[in-house]
Amino acid sequence: MSIGVTGATGQLGRMVIRNLKQKVPVSDIVALVRDPAKAVDLGVTARAFDYTRPGILEPALGGIDTLLLISSSEVGQRAPQHANVIAAAKKAGVKWIVYTSLLRADTSPLNLAAEHVQTEAMLKKAGVPHTLLRNGWYTENYTGSVPAALANGAFFGSAGEGRISSAPRADYAEAAAVVLTSKGQAGKVYELAGDQAYTLADLAAEISRQTGRSIPYANLPESEYAAALKGAGLPEGLAAAIASWDVGASKGGLFDDGHQLSKLLGRPTTPLSTVVAQALQAMG
Numbered sequence: 458m459s460i461g462v463t464g465a466t467g468q469l470g471r472m473v474i475r476n477l478k479q480k481v482p483v484s485d486i487v488a489l490v491r492d493p494a495k496a497v498d499l500g501v502t503a504r505a506f507d508y509t510r511p512g513i514l515e516p517a518l519g520g521i522d523t524l525l526l527i528s529s530s531e532v533g534q535r536a537p538q539h540a541n542v543i544a545a546a547k548k549a550g551v552k553w554i555v556y557t558s559l560l561r562a563d564t565s566p567l568n569l570a571a572e573h574v575q576t577e578a579m580l581k582k583a584g585v586p587h588t589l590l591r592n593g594w595y596t597e598n599y600t601g602s603v604p605a606a607l608a609n610g611a612f613f614g615s616a617g618e619g620r621i622s623s624a625p626r627a628d629y630a631e632a633a634a635v636v637l638t639s640k641g642q643a644g645k646v647y648e649l650a651g652d653q654a655y656t657l658a659d660l661a662a663e664i665s666r667q668t669g670r671s672i673p674y675a676n677l678p679e680s681e682y683a684a685a686l687k688g689a690g691l692p693e694g695l696a697a698a699i700a701s702w703d704v705g706a707s708k709g710g711l712f713d714d715g716h717q718l719s720k721l722l723g724r725p726t727t728p729l730s731t732v733v734a735q736a737l738q739a740m741g
């Protein structure tokens with residue numbers, strides 16, 4: 458049984474490979490990556506696999522029974538890219554596709570959801586047995602702003618009182634490896650999110666607690682937050698997108714209390730305090 462993992466040189470993909478290596482023989486794992494040279498340290502077979510190059514996809518999937526399709530990071534291009542992969546998987550005889558979607562993609566207020574909904578529909582239409590890992594927010598999306606919050610003396614955002622049920626990438630990666638190596642998963646839709654829900658004010662309080670400084674949460678109107686992000690050097694489109702996702706969070710788009718992630722892991726999800734501590738440690 459061979460398991461192929463796309464995006465295996467990305468942050469989530471690397472962690473999935475590490476987890477899989479603990480569960481199945483290394484010879485059963487294939488990293489499907491844009492640049493095999495970047496995959497050498499993974500210690501598994503790597504094959505060239507670029508979602509935009511349909512001609513190379515089907516041969517690269519030879520002998521793969523189970524495919525983890527990690528959604529592309531090229532937002533706006535993802536539907537056609539994923540369509541290429543799904544078509545090639547069908548032709549190559551892949552028996553089961555596991556796809557990393559977005560928490561409650563079908564009802565999410567986040568603009569990111571549309572490409573995931575399209576991909577989910579393509580999987581259904583292709584008729585290949587599949588499983589949806591509807592991943593919630595990575596905690597790192599927010600803790601990545603810890604250095605900026607310390608520099609600014611405040612944590613900026615537009616998420617209001619929205620409660621965020623995030624988990625670090627490592628938790629989603631471990632869960633993906635559990636699903637990939639478990640039987641009877643086809644047809645399942647997992648809504649995956651952290652056990653603990655927090656507001657950005659709670660996050661600011663945790664940063665304050667761990668640093669001994671007073672870092673309040675400053676809630677900004679969407680346009681002001683986007684302008685602040687742009688002022689900090691982010692491209693305009695990305696700044697606007699990040700601000701809009703916070704507004705989605707303010708509407709409950711990142712909240713979940715189903716605890717499906719911890720059920721898959723067989724342990725509680727990693728708490729916010731741990732991820733904040735890791736972010737502070739990384740700052741040295």
Ligand SMILES: NC(=O)c1ccc[n+]([C@@H]2O[C@H](COP(=O)([O-])OP(=O)(O)OC[C@H]3O[C@@H](n4cnc5c(N)ncnc54)[C@H](OP(=O)(O)O)[C@@H]3O)[C@@H](O)[C@H]2O)c1
Pocket residue numbers: 463464465466467468469470490491492506507508509527528529530531538557592593594595598626
């Ligand atoms: N839930 C969340 O909070 C959240 C946050 C951010 C992203 N995401 C989604 O989850 C995915 C995995 O997250 P991540 O943190 O691992 O992101 P990441 O580190 O940016 O990794 C993205 C992976 O996608 C690969 N990729 C991009 N375009 C490709 C293409 N045309 N053909 C083949 N591979 C391509 C990249 O290849 P290279 O290694 O060659 O660059 C990389 O391995 C992201 O791509 C995105 O769809 C979710």
